[in-house]
Amino acid sequence: xxxEFRKEYFADERDDNxxxxxxxxxxxxALGHVTGRSPFFDDxxxxxxxxxxxxxxxxxxxxxRRIDTSEAERxxxxxxxxxxxxxxxxxxxxxxxxxxxxxxxxxxxxxxVSYKGEPVAAVVAESERAAxxxxxxVRVDWEELPAVFDVEEAVKPGAPVVNDIYPGNLFIYHxxxxxxxxxxxxxxxxxxxxxxxxxxxxxxxxxxxxxxETCGAIAAPETNDRYVVxxxxxxxxxxxxxxxxxxxxxxxRLHFIGGTVGGGFGGKVDSLHEPLAVLGTxxxxxxxxxxxxxxxxxxxxxxRGAERxxxxxxxxxxxxxxxxKFIGYFDSGAYTRLSSYAIIKGVGHLPGPYTxxxxxxxxxxxxxxxxxxxxxxxxxxxxxxxxxxAHMDKxxxxxxxxxxxxxxxNAYRDGDMKAHRRLAKNTALIECCQVAAEKAQWPISQKARxxxxxxxxxxxxxxxxxxxxxxxxxxxxxxxxxxxxxxxxRSEPAAPQSxxxxxxxxxxxxxxxxxxxxxxxxxxxxxxxPPPPAPPxxxxxxxxxxxxxxxxxxxxx
Amino acid sequence: MTIHRGRxxxxxxxxxxxxxxxxxxxxxxxxxxGGKFMVALSSIDLGQGMKSVTRQIAAETLGVPVEDVxxxxxxxxxxxxxxxSFASRGTHRVGNAVIQAAQEARAVMLEAAAEELEVDPADLxxxxxxxxxxxxxxxxxxxTAEACGAAQFKQGRTVSGRGIFLIPLSEVDPETGxxxxxxxxxxxxxxxxxxxxxxxxxxxxxxxxxxxxxxRALNPRLVEQQLVGGAWMGLSHAAxxxxxxxxxxxxxxxxxxxxxxxxxxGDIASHHIxxxxxxxxxxxxxxxGPGEMCANPVLPAMVNAVFNAVGVRIDELPITxxxxxxxxxxxGGAQPQGRRG
Numbered sequence: 001x002x003x004e005f006r007k008e009y010f011a012d013e014r015d016d017n018x019x020x021x022x023x024x025x026x027x028x029x030a031l032g033h034v035t036g037r038s039p040f041f042d043d044x045x046x047x048x049x050x051x052x053x054x055x056x057x058x059x060x061x062x063x064x065r066r067i068d069t070s071e072a073e074r075x076x077x078x079x080x081x082x083x084x085x086x087x088x089x090x091x092x093x094x095x096x097x098x099x100x101x102x103x104x105x106x107x108x109x110x111x112x113v114s115y116k117g118e119p120v121a122a123v124v125a126e127s128e129r130a131a132x133x134x135x136x137x138v139r140v141d142w143e144e145l146p147a148v149f150d151v152e153e154a155v156k157p158g159a160p161v162v163n164d165i166y167p168g169n170l171f172i173y174h175x176x177x178x179x180x181x182x183x184x185x186x187x188x189x190x191x192x193x194x195x196x197x198x199x200x201x202x203x204x205x206x207x208x209x210x211x212x213e214t215c216g217a218i219a220a221p222e223t224n225d226r227y228v229v230x231x232x233x234x235x236x237x238x239x240x241x242x243x244x245x246x247x248x249x250x251x252x253r254l255h256f257i258g259g260t261v262g263g264g265f266g267g268k269v270d271s272l273h274e275p276l277a278v279l280g281t282x283x284x285x286x287x288x289x290x291x292x293x294x295x296x297x298x299x300x301x302x303x304r305g306a307e308r309x310x311x312x313x314x315x316x317x318x319x320x321x322x323x324x325k326f327i328g329y330f331d332s333g334a335y336t337r338l339s340s341y342a343i344i345k346g347v348g349h350l351p352g353p354y355t356x357x358x359x360x361x362x363x364x365x366x367x368x369x370x371x372x373x374x375x376x377x378x379x380x381x382x383x384x385x386x387x388x389x390a391h392m393d394k395x396x397x398x399x400x401x402x403x404x405x406x407x408x409x410n411a412y413r414d415g416d417m418k419a420h421r422r423l424a425k426n427t428a429l430i431e432c433c434q435v436a437a438e439k440a441q442w443p444i445s446q447k448a449r450x451x452x453x454x455x456x457x458x459x460x461x462x463x464x465x466x467x468x469x470x471x472x473x474x475x476x477x478x479x480x481x482x483x484x485x486x487x488x489x490r491s492e493p494a495a496p497q498s499x500x501x502x503x504x505x506x507x508x509x510x511x512x513x514x515x516x517x518x519x520x521x522x523x524x525x526x527x528x529x530p531p532p533p534a535p536p537x538x539x540x541x542x543x544x545x546x547x548x549x550x551x552x553x554x555x556x557x
Numbered sequence: 558m559t560i561h562r563g564r565x566x567x568x569x570x571x572x573x574x575x576x577x578x579x580x581x582x583x584x585x586x587x588x589x590x591g592g593k594f595m596v597a598l599s600s601i602d603l604g605q606g607m608k609s610v611t612r613q614i615a616a617e618t619l620g621v622p623v624e625d626v627x628x629x630x631x632x633x634x635x636x637x638x639x640x641x642s643f644a645s646r647g648t649h650r651v652g653n654a655v656i657q658a659a660q661e662a663r664a665v666m667l668e669a670a671a672e673e674l675e676v677d678p679a680d681l682x683x684x685x686x687x688x689x690x691x692x693x694x695x696x697x698x699x700x701t702a703e704a705c706g707a708a709q710f711k712q713g714r715t716v717s718g719r720g721i722f723l724i725p726l727s728e729v730d731p732e733t734g735x736x737x738x739x740x741x742x743x744x745x746x747x748x749x750x751x752x753x754x755x756x757x758x759x760x761x762x763x764x765x766x767x768x769x770x771x772x773r774a775l776n777p778r779l780v781e782q783q784l785v786g787g788a789w790m791g792l793s794h795a796a797x798x799x800x801x802x803x804x805x806x807x808x809x810x811x812x813x814x815x816x817x818x819x820x821x822x823g824d825i826a827s828h829h830i831x832x833x834x835x836x837x838x839x840x841x842x843x844x845x846g847p848g849e850m851c852a853n854p855v856l857p858a859m860v861n862a863v864f865n866a867v868g869v870r871i872d873e874l875p876i877t878x879x880x881x882x883x884x885x886x887x888x889g890g891a892q893p894q895g896r897r898g
Binding site: 177 | 564565566567568569570571572576577579598599600601602603604606608609612613614616617620622623627628630631632633634636638639640641642643644685729731732733734735736737738739741742744745746747748750766767768769770773774775776777778779781784785787790794798799800801804805806807810811812813814817819827828829830831832833834835836837838842843848849850852853854856857858860861864870872873874875894897898
């Protein structure tokens with residue numbers, strides 16, 4: 001295990017003579033951590049602490065006919081049983097705080113469950129043991145429904161509807177399409193021009209963030225009609241604002257304390273524990289703790305979702321990739337959480353760190369009857385990077401080229417136009433390839449060794465293709481765009497009613513950006529792009545339906 | 558039975574910060590009369606070192622020793638708004654907010670010092686050791702503690718500062734995907750050497766060699782901890798972990814660490830890392846964020862190494878002995894692809 005800093009690279013872009021930056025200063029919290037004295041959320045002790053355990057669905061998909069809590073309520077130590085009726089605003093989507101997506105997930109489900117482990121009731125009891133015993137005595141009358149687990153099965157006509165908010169089992173983007181598009185140049189023309197076309201299918205497995213400390217929160221009454229919450233959250237105000245929304249409680253009545261967390265890796269953004277802990281405290285007047293046990297963390301806590309990618313590359317015999325097409329499916333599980341957003345991040349990342357003149361992607365956020373997926377280290381990127389880099393190896397094999405030289409040949413360089421139509425800057429892929437090859441004594445050609453991210457970019461490579469093939473595949477109707485991240489000057493009317501959240505909108509914060517303005521080339525609409533369709537007339541069924549906003553918020557009328 | 562050595566390569570880049578922007582973070586900095594500074598945040602330290610890196614950034618900007626700064630996070634009553642610690646945004650977004658807050662506090666400290674020294678504040682510099690002196694005249698000096706004390710008790714100034722960093726939200730074109738996803742990217746390339754047993758299908762990871770470009774390494778030890786741990790997580794993802802071993806079937810999901818497989822101490826390969834630093838134009842002191850991206854190259858490098866060793870393409874993670882053996886059988890035997898280097 002060796003670490004070296006290659007200071008000779010990009011030395012003229014750095015001032016290495018700073019006082020504190022670049023120093024191996026010991027962590028501020030090291031002493032507390034290594035002596036076991038750093039307080040984590042679960043170290044906060046309260047007299048009269050109550051424990052919350054959830055009643056969870058044993059089925060992947062089922063209607064709830066009836067929940068009978070009467071026997072459980074008589075169990076010793078049980079203080080209160082909470083069901084969906086007790087939750088003031090029992091429908092939420094995490095990114096509603098950013099006006100992204102529509103509320104689609106209850107805190108405690110009342111009508112149906114869409115994944116095994118979905119909570120339908122919560123027992124608040126004097127001890128964890130009493131809570132567990134009472135959970136076993138809650139009787140739920142289930143009507144099992146057919147379930148769908150495979151992303152490509154879920155999007156077929158007639159597939160079971162996982163999430164009633166999204167009847168096609170697909171998240172809707174921009175109020176317009178059932179997937180996120182990326183269109184740059186004309187991939188079909190690129191495939192015709194190519195010497196070879198190489199295809200692949202890749203399946204990214206779901207994994208658990210597996211933090212040492214499982215997700216949880218402790219809530220307690222604070223003086224002056226406030227609630228204090230000790231939490232393991234990765235995003236303090238995400239959790240605070242989500243709690244405020246679900247419990248219809250002003251945010252300044254919530255005092256959240258966290259900041260020292262036993263590992264997160266993305267799995268502690270979902271804010272499931274804070275609202276239920278505070279609700280328990282509101283209903284009982286006593287401190288309440290709600291924490292996943294390891295089994296829940298593994299199977300009920302949201303994992304990194306599975307992804308399936310199809311890649312098709314048009315390649316010249318000299319190794320240049322001239323066209324790359326992606327079809328991607330993110331398995332979001334039963335609810336949206338953050339997968340819809342990760343897809344936009346992933347699309348902005350395509351086609352990977354390479355300059356390819358023709359790029360196409362259709363990426364779908366699919367609902368299936370499994371535990372909702374959420375963020376994890378590399379969210380939106382890790383899966384497609386696996387696909388891209390496994391595919392690059394196949395391309396190298398097909399054109400009989402060294403895999404590292406293939407990367408260097410196709411690598412993006414400063415000044416190149418990227419498929420999301422911004423110029424690349426501050427690139428360093430080539431140098432990483434060269435240093436890794438040198439370390440492992442993997443021989444590469446002199447030409448590859450002499451390549452540089454700083455040279456031979458830009459020029460022709462900075463241009464947006466003269467023609468981009470546009471299509472309207474996957475067009476949906478009955479939805480209208482809101483104004484989050486909407487493309488400017490688009491003519492869809494904004495949703496006519498007020499926003500679903502009371503939190504301030506981020507686009508109204510008047511702050512001067514302190515970053516380099518991205519080079520923003522003129523957007524060239526393809527000749528074939530038709531005008532946006534007129535919003536559909538309101539019908540009886542529309543009145544019940546939801547409305548999608550741009551990236552895409554859905555709104556109920 | 559034969560053991561086949563294989564080498565696999567992958568290179569990646571990684572977007573730093575929340576996609577599309579629109580994700581502000583704030584910081585507040587103030588001193589006590591003794592010239593000791595407190596940074597108040599609502600950001601989360603997940604173990605990645607949020608408190609330490611913001612502490613160093615604050616000390617650098619203020620021009621005081623790092624021991625004179627502590628970071629308090631996260632209490633929603635005192636720490637100003639932060640979107641959270643995710644999407645490789647902590648160092649980049651919060652770091653920039655801390656710089657802005659510290660610059661404002663530093664300006665007040667220098668004004669207080671200038672008044673005491675009867676000089677122009679523009680002529681003052683800090684030595685990073687707790688002293689403020691006139692540029693070119695080190696003898697005409699005052700300690701930061703004296704300056705902050707004078708501000709508090711004589712001049713009636715608050716040595717404090719507010720900071721926010723916000724990259725305004727980008728639009729996304731529904732038709733083309735045109736967008737400004739992020740403002741900077743980190744990079745990596747990694748080579749993994751493995752041994753594949755063609756009788757059992759088992760893999761032994763022998764060694765990893767990598768190069769990571771992360772912008773400026775604000776604290777080299779924190780970078781090291783991220784890269785070593787992150788690459789381990791990538792290894793684990795590639796060939797051990799999954800919550801659904803027969804995905805998309807839901808059965809056989811692990812419930813604890815006995816059945817959720819991860820590499821143990823005996824499975825860990827030695828990993829030799831080179832770090833390149835190309836400062837991000839808009840990063841705090843050029844920093845980007847090493848935390849998320851370090852696992853990514855390991856996954857594809859591992860499947861590429863399997864192909865190099867035995868000629869089997871593993872296109873579905875995780876890599877398991879079963880998949881390798883089935884692939885070898887389908888090919889009519891192991892097909893080593895030849896050594897690289």
